[in-house]
Amino acid sequence: MSHLVPRDRLAIQLGTIIIGAALLVRGALLPLIGIYEERAAQSAAAAGRLSRELALVRDGPRLPAELAAARRHLDTIAPHLFAAADTSAANALLASWLRATAVAAGLSGVRTELAPSVAQPAGLLAAQVDLHAEGNGAALADWLHAVEGGERFVAIERLDVTARDNGTLSLDARVLAYALERAR
Numbered sequence: 001m002s003h004l005v006p007r008d009r010l011a012i013q014l015g016t017i018i019i020g021a022a023l024l025v026r027g028a029l030l031p032l033i034g035i036y037e038e039r040a041a042q043s044a045a046a047a048g049r050l051s052r053e054l055a056l057v058r059d060g061p062r063l064p065a066e067l068a069a070a071r072r073h074l075d076t077i078a079p080h081l082f083a084a085a086d087t088s089a090a091n092a093l094l095a096s097w098l099r100a101t102a103v104a105a106g107l108s109g110v111r112t113e114l115a116p117s118v119a120q121p122a123g124l125l126a127a128q129v130d131l132h133a134e135g136n137g138a139a140l141a142d143w144l145h146a147v148e149g150g151e152r153f154v155a156i157e158r159l160d161v162t163a164r165d166n167g168t169l170s171l172d173a174r175v176l177a178y179a180l181e182r183a184r
Helices: 006-080 087-105 137-148
Strands: 083-084 107-112 126-137 153-164 170-181
Touching: 006 083, 083 126, 087 107, 087 126, 087 137, 087 170, 126 137, 137 153, 137 170
Parallel strands: 083 170
Antiparallel strands: 107 126, 126 170, 153 170
8 A cells, every 4th residue: 555645545544444334334233223123113012012901900990890781781682683503503593584584574485595604703693694585565565674673683784676577576685693602
């Protein structure tokens, strides 16, 4: 380096310092920043868990009363729900009930098919059945009244009514109902 002019020596020294600083940042500081960010995320997650646990401790004395109120409400609505051991049994109960209400309303050609099941929380089963039937407008209205205003909590998710050439109506419906899961 002795044969270089002072300006070139200074440029090389400054370049070495800049490259050294860049290597130091890349090799030491960036990994430290990554570790810091990871620890910050872990701390935030722990703080979230702690706040949920503190809320549970704070609300703990109130929870038995809320559970008792929920059980009273369930006891109130339980007679309006089906009771079944599993989803297949709930679907069968709903299909049978739908066929009986359709026939009682005066619909004919009644048939049911199982629809795809719907996931529900533990203890509650969702039954879905497709109903196909034919009849006149009065019979259809009687069936709708029996289903929507009957003793069971059911919902008609889809209802298609088509007029036939012979003056009857063709009914296609998807009906959803809930059942309480009972021990086998």
